[in-house]
Amino acid sequence: MPETHTRLLVVDQAAIEPEILQRLSVRSDYERIAAGAPIPLLTPGTLLVLIPEQARVLITRQDSDTDSNPDAIAIVLWREALNTDLDATLVDHPMVVGVLDSSCLADTTYATLNVGLRRLQHRDGPRAADMLERVLEIGRALSSEKDLDTLLDLILTYARDLTNADGASIYTLDANGKLYFRLWQNFSTSARSSAQKTLVGKYSIAGYVARTGEVINVDDAYEIPKTAPYRFSPAVDSSIGYRTRSMLTVPLKNKSDEVVGILQLINRKDQPNVLLSTPKDVASHVFPFDEQSQSIALALAGQAGVALENSILYKDIERLFEGFITASVKAIEARDPTTAGHSFRVAGFTEGLAVAVDRADGDGLRDIGFTREQMTELRYAALLHDFGKVGVREQVLVKGKKLYSHQLETIKQRFKYAGATIARESYRKLIDLQQQQQLSSEEFAARRREMEEMLASEGEQLEEFLQVVLRMNEPTVSRETISGDLEAVEEYKFPGENGEELPLLQPFELKDLSLAKGSLNAEEWKEIKSHVTHTWEFLSLIPWTKNLRLLPEIAYAHHEKLDGSGYPRRLTSAEIPIQSKIMTIADIYDALTAPDRPYKASLPVEKALDILHAEAREGKVDPSLLKVFEESNTYMRTVENK
Ligand SMILES: [Fe+2]
Numbered sequence: 001m002p003e004t005h006t007r008l009l010v011v012d013q014a015a016i017e018p019e020i021l022q023r024l025s026v027r028s029d030y031e032r033i034a035a036g037a038p039i040p041l042l043t044p045g046t047l048l049v050l051i052p053e054q055a056r057v058l059i060t061r062q063d064s065d066t067d068s069n070p071d072a073i074a075i076v077l078w079r080e081a082l083n084t085d086l087d088a089t090l091v092d093h094p095m096v097v098g099v100l101d102s103s104c105l106a107d108t109t110y111a112t113l114n115v116g117l118r119r120l121q122h123r124d125g126p127r128a129a130d131m132l133e134r135v136l137e138i139g140r141a142l143s144s145e146k147d148l149d150t151l152l153d154l155i156l157t158y159a160r161d162l163t164n165a166d167g168a169s170i171y172t173l174d175a176n177g178k179l180y181f182r183l184w185q186n187f188s189t190s191a192r193s194s195a196q197k198t199l200v201g202k203y204s205i206a207g208y209v210a211r212t213g214e215v216i217n218v219d220d221a222y223e224i225p226k227t228a229p230y231r232f233s234p235a236v237d238s239s240i241g242y243r244t245r246s247m248l249t250v251p252l253k254n255k256s257d258e259v260v261g262i263l264q265l266i267n268r269k270d271q272p273n274v275l276l277s278t279p280k281d282v283a284s285h286v287f288p289f290d291e292q293s294q295s296i297a298l299a300l301a302g303q304a305g306v307a308l309e310n311s312i313l314y315k316d317i318e319r320l321f322e323g324f325i326t327a328s329v330k331a332i333e334a335r336d337p338t339t340a341g342h343s344f345r346v347a348g349f350t351e352g353l354a355v356a357v358d359r360a361d362g363d364g365l366r367d368i369g370f371t372r373e374q375m376t377e378l379r380y381a382a383l384l385h386d387f388g389k390v391g392v393r394e395q396v397l398v399k400g401k402k403l404y405s406h407q408l409e410t411i412k413q414r415f416k417y418a419g420a421t422i423a424r425e426s427y428r429k430l431i432d433l434q435q436q437q438q439l440s441s442e443e444f445a446a447r448r449r450e451m452e453e454m455l456a457s458e459g460e461q462l463e464e465f466l467q468v469v470l471r472m473n474e475p476t477v478s479r480e481t482i483s484g485d486l487e488a489v490e491e492y493k494f495p496g497e498n499g500e501e502l503p504l505l506q507p508f509e510l511k512d513l514s515l516a517k518g519s520l521n522a523e524e525w526k527e528i529k530s531h532v533t534h535t536w537e538f539l540s541l542i543p544w545t546k547n548l549r550l551l552p553e554i555a556y557a558h559h560e561k562l563d564g565s566g567y568p569r570r571l572t573s574a575e576i577p578i579q580s581k582i583m584t585i586a587d588i589y590d591a592l593t594a595p596d597r598p599y600k601a602s603l604p605v606e607k608a609l610d611i612l613h614a615e616a617r618e619g620k621v622d623p624s625l626l627k628v629f630e631e632s633n634t635y636m637r638t639v640e641n642k
């Protein structure tokens with residue numbers, strides 16, 4: 001049963017236990033009236049517990065007021081002395097719902113008061129009850145709407161529908177007390193409003209309601225007295241050729257009773273579908289907002305205020321989170337400037353492909369669709385897919401050659417050292433010879449020339465070897481290409497300090513230089529691949545909301561392949577989420593077409609698609625998704641936007 005607002009006034013003489021009043025099942029405000037004090041002005045929906053004398057005065061007052069609705073007030077008589085006979089005309093009066101006295105059991109008192117309050121609840125008949133039921137339903141609909149603009153639009157639609165208002169506007173109040181006009185609807189004009197945010201002055205009606213939290217109900221906006229603390233601006237009316245007459249402005253409050261927005265209803269009509277095209281239409285079809293529309297608007301405002309605040313908070317959290325993700329992505333990419341923009345581009349391609357898949361009805365894709373929340377989840381997963389690179393050493397991330405520059409530097413020094421030790425050894429041998437054989441100066445000069453020629457040729461040899469090393473250091477050169485040359489370097493030995501034979505290259509240097517493809521050795525590949533597990537570990541630490549709970553799992557599978565040849569878990573098609581399959585295509589495509597990196601040239605679009613098709617043929621990436629990626633031009637659109 002929906003509840004409507006009721007008020008309970010109890011005269012001081014009535015000895016009703018406060019616990020009974022607190023137990024009442026029907027919500028109501030409770031006030032006491034001092035003995036002998038005049039009965040205050042009554043609002044509809046009031047139950048009074050009065051002594052017979054007061055009841056008689058009140059009934060006479062209400063009966064003489066032709067505007068009063070006898071169903072809007074109810075009276076319970078309080079018999080002061082148990083033996084007092086009550087006047088039958090009083091007891092039988094339609095406003096009187098029961099008689100209580102000090103001998104009544106608590107349960108009787110409780111039940112009598114409840115009957116009175118319930119009767120007041122239904123005073124407007126079934127229509128009010130239906131309306132309130134609808135308001136509750138609407139409240140549920142509003143509270144599940146997270147998108148602010150959609151929510152504002154829904155509030156306006158429902159509010160107009162419930163009150164027969166021709167037009168409605170909605171405003172939001174920010175944390176700094178600034179009031180913004182957001183959206184309006186109007187049944188009678190073809191002018192349309194789109195989502196906007198315009199600052200509103202504090203002397204406007206909405207500004208006044210925002211400041212005071214009061215409800216302003218005016219019968220004619222053009223007849224507002226000059227002394228009123230607010231003004232109506234006819235500017236909008238004249239710009240759209242409209243005539244605003246009755247206007248109800250109510251605050252939208254949050255759970256803490258603070259104003260978070262304003263709802264303004266314009267021109268309550270006698271029939272919902274009548275168009276107000278001329279001043280005559282306005283004169284004959286527009287009525288002031290009556291008490292019932294006001295209660296309905298207030299009930300709706302109560303629901304809308306809470307939904308509005310939730311939606312604003314939700315948006316704030318979303319913004320905060322987007323900011324955090326952007327900062328995280330920038331932090332990863334700052335470590336490896338050559339991949340700058342990769343995460344954002346992958347997110348763009350992924351989102352584009354997901355939208356296209358949503359629309360596609362090709363092989364196995366007909367039933368695939370993504371909600372707005374799932375799209376957000378997928379975008380965040382794509383933005384953060386490589387976040388685990390924070391756990392990979394920077395020198396490995398940016399390694400562009402088979403050897404690190406410090407390793408190459410050591411090799412260069414070693415080559416110089418080899419030249420120097422060979423020279424030293426040769427000169428020592430010449431001196432020893434001179435000592436032993438006492439060579440003539442001509443013979444000594446001849447031997448020296450011969451030796452220096454040998455040293456020069458040795459120097460040339462070392463230089464050639466160094467060139468081989470430099471060539472081999474390029475990630476595109478495999479050992480097979482220059483196999484013989486590298487073997488000669490491998491076999492070459494030079495004399496060490498004590499005449500021992502030393503190699504020019506250490507085994508690990510030879511191993512790295514011999515890499516068939518790329519610049520990374522097996523350990524470094526392992527380290528790079530570990531980024532996926534780091535991504536998973538990092539993302540799993542975040543307490544994602546229900547809507548984003550699959551995010552870590554989606555990102556975790558971005559290097560898996562349908563045939564189980566991917567990493568790190570070697571999942572197969574059925575185990576890989578469709579979102580990850582989409583992201584994999586986007587990731588590979590961007591890695592191939594990304595702007596030149598020092599160690600990898602950017603591929604033309606056609607070549608990148610050829611590679612993806614080859615992967616699809618090998619059963620590694622999803623062919624249906626790839627088809628959509630290509631046919632929907634997602635790859636081109638996003639490339640243009642990057
Ligand atoms: Fe990755």
Ligand SMILES: [Fe+2]
Nearest residue numbers: 346385386587
């Ligand atoms: Fe990636």
